[in-house]
Amino acid sequence: MIYADYNGSAPLDSQVKNYLLKRLEDGPFANPNAIHNLGTKTLMGMEKARSICAKILGAKKHQIFFNSGSTEGIATVFHSILSEAKKNHKTSFIISGFEHAAIPNTASYYQKEGFEIKTLPTTKSGIVDLEVLKKWLEEGRDQLAMVSIMAANNESGIIQPYKEIGRLCNSYGIPFFCDTTQYIGKAHFNFEESEMDYAILSGHKIGALTGAGILLAKEPSLLKPLIIGGGQETGLRGGTQNYIGNETLAVALTSVEEKLAHSKEIELARNAFEKDIKDSFPEVVIIGESSPRLGTTTYLSYPGIHGQAIQIELESDNIFVTTSSACSDNSPVTSHVLKAMGISDEVGRGVVRISLGMDSPLGYYKEIGEKLKKAYRKLSKVKSF
Amino acid sequence: MIYADYNGSAPLDSQVKNYLLKRLEDGPFANPNAIHNLGTKTLMGMEKARSICAKILGAKKHQIFFNSGSTEGIATVFHSILSEAKKNHKTSFIISGFEHAAIPNTASYYQKEGFEIKTLPTTKSGIVDLEVLKKWLEEGRDQLAMVSIMAANNESGIIQPYKEIGRLCNSYGIPFFCDTTQYIGKAHFNFEESEMDYAILSGHKIGALTGAGILLAKEPSLLKPLIIGGGQETGLRGGTQNYIGNETLAVALTSVEEKLAHSKEIELARNAFEKDIKDSFPEVVIIGESSPRLGTTTYLSYPGIHGQAIQIELESDNIFVTTSSACSDNSPVTSHVLKAMGISDEVGRGVVRISLGMDSPLGYYKEIGEKLKKAYRKLSKVKSF
Structure with a gap:
């Protein structure tokens, strides 16, 4: 086959599989927020995983937020940026025409809430038209809430000049959210050098467990929780942490790094x-x-x-x-x-x-x-x- | 120990552990939404899990929505009910004073959005005061958006008369959301007979994998997606499904049923x-x-x-x-x-x-x-x- x-x-990465076979036998299993030693051990295991993920992704540990996957990441970023933008009368945002369905579908929700979606034209080669982007950023700087353009397309694999896009957005002070779901794991990635304000990944795309993912945020203080709950993930993603899934993200990213060689x-x-x-x-x-x-x-x-x-x-x-x-x-x-x-x-x-x-x-x-x-x-x- | x-x-249920040890070796691993046979097989496995969960929980299959756990369930129910209520000028909701922190924290968010939180008094025995509930339902029927009262308390284990609460709410046409996170798995539960409009569970509370959960909805058409994405879970919960986690929910609930004997x-x-x-x-x-x-x-x-x-x-x-x-x-x-x-x-x-x-x-x-x-x-x- x-x-x-x-x-x-x-498919599940073989290192992840081996990790899990041992992990499921040995434990520990406990609520990472519990005060007893089993809880602390569980928390420490998950925080070690966060450090590993941060290092491999070229991010700071406090910029890593574990969640259920990229679609939740998209929902969180849109919610964080657009709910704040509304208060500041920034009423439009830019996306490309080739984003994964999750982006236009989420965008449509905010369109009904009064936002204008500005869809960038794409050149024949599948890259966003940077000249138009520049023009729109220049003209719309006071109304624009964010720019959301993916790094690599899920269908074609075409890679956008995300650093250039990021630099442009930064120069106008507009947040740049990049859907990196297809990119991370298939090409070298460094968040620090990416010029992105927000990036995302899904465990199942990199051989980790399904139902686990990461949202990367340059300035975590600008995030708002979509799932409020009991204060987990520094108050930005409630719910008892999916520590087993999160650990597999660290194992899978370690494996990815080896494969990328x-x-x-x-x-x-x-x-x-x-x-x-x-x-x-x-x-x-x-x-x-x-x-x-x-x-x-x-x-x-x-x-x-x-x-x-x-x-x-x-x-x-x-x-x-x-x-x-x-x-x-x-x-x-x-x-x-x-x-x-x-x-x-x-x-x-x-x-x-x-x-x-x-x-x-x-x-x-x-x-x-x-x-x-x-x-x-x-x-x-x-x-x- | x-x-x-x-x-x-x-801790991970032993039947879940054995299931996973085999599952992780054998696969299949694929996107459940893919058109090829591996995708279909994965989808069928997950849908079989949904049927098993529905049967054990006394629900219809279409009333079961897989998500990342109870806290997401809470966020989804509040979002679904309160965003609609706002349009109909229903501006308050009732909770108890002993809900899990995730409920008052989520409630506070909506309070800032203009809703009034009405916190029911509790009797000395730890049960909500049903007389006051009746009075508030009677007086506030035109303003009330919902009632959110848990089934069993996470600290004390005290069980609320949820059927009575549900019947009261139903008689006034007010949606009843019951946080059943601690109840399901530790007592017999039947959604159909529960008088609840919405109920929730978290995998890690019943021995399934962390990061998986279920939202039960009597009338799914009243739900709104919190995580929009690409149309999964009949459009009500986007994101590639956590099929491995969801399968373990079925195994854990099967095991729960045996243990409850x-x-x-x-x-x-x-x-x-x-x-x-x-x-x-x-x-x-x-x-x-x-x-x-x-x-x-x-x-x-x-x-x-x-x-x-x-x-x-x-x-x-x-x-x-x-x-x-x-x-x-x-x-x-x-x-x-x-x-x-x-x-x-x-x-x-x-x-x-x-x-x-x-x-x-x-x-x-x-x-x-x-x-x-x-x-x-x-x-x-x-x-x-």
Whole structure:
């Protein structure tokens, strides 16, 4: 079996698995807020995990907030910034057109609350138009509450110039929230040097336990709790801490750091695979081919062959891919990410996303390539659009 | 070692541990929203877990919403009800004075948003004053947005007449939210028969994984998502589902059901332990002694001996208890729960909470009793207040 849907969710990292097998046997299990020694031990284990996460992410320990994952992180950042902005009559915010569905959906909620969503245009290469961003920041500095642009796209893997975006936002004093869910774990990341005010990650995307995540905040004092509760996470995220999940974040990030040392190799294998496909089928379009991209993502289309037909062919060969993102691939239309890039429906309906892990065997690309070519040969005879 | 802080957090249930050891080895790991077969398998596993949870909790499957735990449940219910109430000019809500800190803290947030908190008086026996509730419902029916009263108290274990409260609320058309976090898992519970509109549970209180929980809603259409995201949980709780955590909720609830068959035995052992202590030290006060209480909780005080001193003595004998709840036991004053009951500081400063699991060996009570008497004998010679 070849699992090629890491951008959807990564399987449990083997170091995390081994950690958990021992952890579940040995304990301790206690409320980290309890005064007895078992509580203290549990708390100390979790705080050690926080230190490890901070170090690997290039952040200070007090900038790390454990939560249930990126979607909660998004909700918390929007709530923190926009509830305060409302009081200061800052009534609009900027997003890109290719954000993960969680961002426009959350944005729509605040639109109903009276905010204006300003959606940045995207260039053909899948990057936000920085000139327009600059113009909007200049013109709207008094009304703008924040800028929310992702680091790496979940479908295409295209990487935004987030440092440049961050510097621009900073120069106008506008908070920059960057959805780093797909980026962290697949490329080197350092929060301190990122020019971001807020960043997020989800455990299940990096091989940690599902249901655990991190919100990074440059200035924690600007955060407001979405889940109030009993004062945990310095009052900014209530609820008895998910200490087991949080510990696995530290183990997974440690493992990620080791894997990233080999990131070039898998990227080269990915590039060879893409070249092979294009050599065999010149009509194939690779989304974001010439843009900075995550080294483990291929998002490609054979116009005229439905992406889902390819996905099913590959699945019959025990290769698991998706068409777009897990959150939108049940929809038969061109994804909003591709639409933002101005990509036609002919290409859009044909896309398949192949995303491996940093530690997937390099040989997987050869096997996927063979099976994909077989599928293209078969289905190109019965093109459906 | 005797772990006697189940009300703070339950250790991982042994059936959950065995389930996880196998689960982590075998998988599947995938995004439950992905279109491929691994995604479907993961989703089906989670939906099977939902069905099991629904059956055990006496609810319909569509009334079960997986989340990160009770504190998120509280935040979601307050957000759902109060954001709608505001539009309808319903500007107050009723809580009790002995709710878990998460409730008054969340209530305070809404107070700043313009809501009035009406805190019900508590009778000496630790039960809300139903006559006052009836009066307030009658007088305030047009302004009241909801009633939020817990089922069982986390410190004392005292059980509220929640069905009666629910019937009263229903008769006035006021939503009844019941914090069932301490109740579920320690007493028989049936949502359908509970007269509650909303109920909650946290995985870590019932031996499931930390960071997983359930919100039960009689009428899901009245819920609003706090975490919006990509449409998961029928649009009411965004974010890639914590499928591993959610599966452990089903395993833990199955285990709870088996343990509850023996609930009478542990309650009898608890009663014998309390009688023994009172026979030896008639000055000892057992909080809620004559009220309906969870069968595994003892909340007792020897006036004049600091609770924390007893906690430390017991810990030196490898018995882990707390003074009040994990969320407030770092505070050296009488807890708000005891204050609501009108209990003096002399008693309040002496309290120790001993809470076992439904499947703790009955002999634990004998050992705790001996060690507690030893501690009382020692410390009563040097009473400090």
